[in-house]
Amino acid sequence: MSYREGRFWQPDVTVATIVVRDGRLLVVEERVNGQLVLNQPAGHLEPDESLVEAALRETREETGWDVRLTGFVGAYQWKAETGRHYLRFAFSAEPERHDPDRKLDTGIERALWMTPAELDAARDRHRSPLVWRAVADHLAGRRHPLSMVQQLA
Template structure:
């Protein structure tokens, strides 16, 4: 019997002055743009994972505001994994410019929706633009949807 399990990831849509916080990183040997994002680690909630990943990848402390969406990205020719991505809207609180960023992070940028659209070939996945689009369309769901049971 084959055991299948999706890769659970989290991401943050952080908007400030009509610009989105983006990470420039190296993934699978190429430079890409992504929202601050990463894998859920054992023992943390989805919200905690989003806050941690944003801090580790950008140096920004953020506060989760709402759920933007839950996205399934199935396998295709460029990858053989299924990803289940939980994307949060988050507010930037403070920045630590001395924070060492995760390995593979080349820098951070604040980009407009138009700049993201113009750079579509540089986006790490279709999840990036879809998350920004959903955020701009006003898709927000309360954080109370999440329940962590002990």
């Protein structure tokens, strides 16, 4: 049965944060289905949370870093091999404070800083094609004002 025939369908809404410091990108190494993969700090939007709040929360929970969002990179739609659909909102950010004692989210092995070339060379380990696409757009200067993303009351 298709959506038009009355079946309910809803994509997974996620956020990702591209954090840059001294030319390096903040990346998480996480265990997914037994494999170590690379991703930006990213995760699902929670109920009653704005996209901006989700990006800040996910970055803190997955890396121990508090960041300042500096722009909106873009919105990306992707259908995984599993058939799940993802709608990702990517933000650019600058690091502000790090809490090295913060326990990272379940599944996150570590946070690390990689050059764009190192991350590009490790594409076979990216969690999804969304990882590099958002970074490539960021590196190409595709950043929009945060006012492009608004939460209505």
